Amino acid sequence: MEDLEIIVHEIIKKDFWNGKRVLLTGHTGFKGSWLALWLSELGAEITGIALEPDITPNLFNQLDLVQKLEGHYICDVRDAESIRQAVISCQPQVVFHLAAQPLVRVSYKDPIGTWETNVQGSLHVLEALKSLQSQCSVVMVTTDKVYENQEWDYGYREGDRLGGHDPYSASKAAAELAIASWRKSFCGTNKYQTEYLSIATARAGNVIGGGDWAEHRIVPDAIRALASGAPIVVRNPEATRPWQHVLEALSGYICLAQALSEGQSRKNELNRYCSAFNFGPNLDSNRAVHDLIEECLKHWSGDWYHQKGSGEPHEAGRLHLQSNKAYCLLGWRPRWPFAMTIERTVSWYRDVSEGANPRQCCLNDIAIYQDNIVG
16 A cells, blocks of 8 residues: 555646646647646646637637647648648647547538548558657547446456447557557668657546536536526437546546656656557446436536437447556556546536636645655
8 A cells, every 4th residue: 555655646747847848738628728828827837729619618718728728720731731831830748638529429420521531530640750850758538438348347448349339439449559550660770760750549437527518418508507507408318428527538648648748758668658548537437327417416406307219329338447557557546536526517607607717726736646656
């Protein structure tokens, strides 16, 4: 236990991030905004690449993050030349690739755009990074939905078969294959390879937290209903998901980037990190949608009903990740139980609706989470 506590205390290393040049794609999105804020608080110098936020309100503008950036590029990851120019300008030491088309239901409406963004866009980022002449650690973010879903009661491990029923899930599984192939083909010391990149992929669960305003996501849809006094509409109340606070997933990405960078000086260990990692919640957080809603209603009074109907796009019934690899190699484990995840999430929205500063609400959550890490 004493050795574990040493790992826990050092899991987020502020000295590592102070002054570090970080390229963050998707920085205007929900997870990207949280990560940009957290890294800026750790002292990182952040350059962002993303589309303009497409919803109002949006967390990026609520946090006034443009003031925290070294570079702010509004461009599409499908535009290879724009990505190349941003990389040349930033000369990153760490890259977090979060830019994606992230919604299952949208992927049915725009399957080609989803595939182009999630697969080709990822390859554009990697191709641009080949020009670097100094060490760079790269965390490519995918999803828990990359696995061929068998509706198992037990969790998926990193070596389980990839698949995907819907265009979003399949495109992310394809991105995993493309990234792994690119790493095997172009990382090394041969003439056509680069020796400067260390690349891993990160698969998180169903991420929730304050500041997600996207449509067709259960938590922001629920918050909009509660704020208007309407009942929450639930399509699939029995579907289970690995619910986790956004800070849980981001702490995993941060730990993985640190390990990749530190492994560059220990080449015999680096291959352990240049691979896929799950960052899922505790088993207790794998709950049905109706459990999530009932927990939310403990903190914001309201009601819900099951909207029955036919013709809805397919969505997985059961999802669960095992994160043993992240624990054994990175010292990472989830910190917040299901009840705390929901309490912190709903409190963020409630406080902001009552006039609280969104940035301060995020910083409060980060402080509480970091206290849990070292506690």
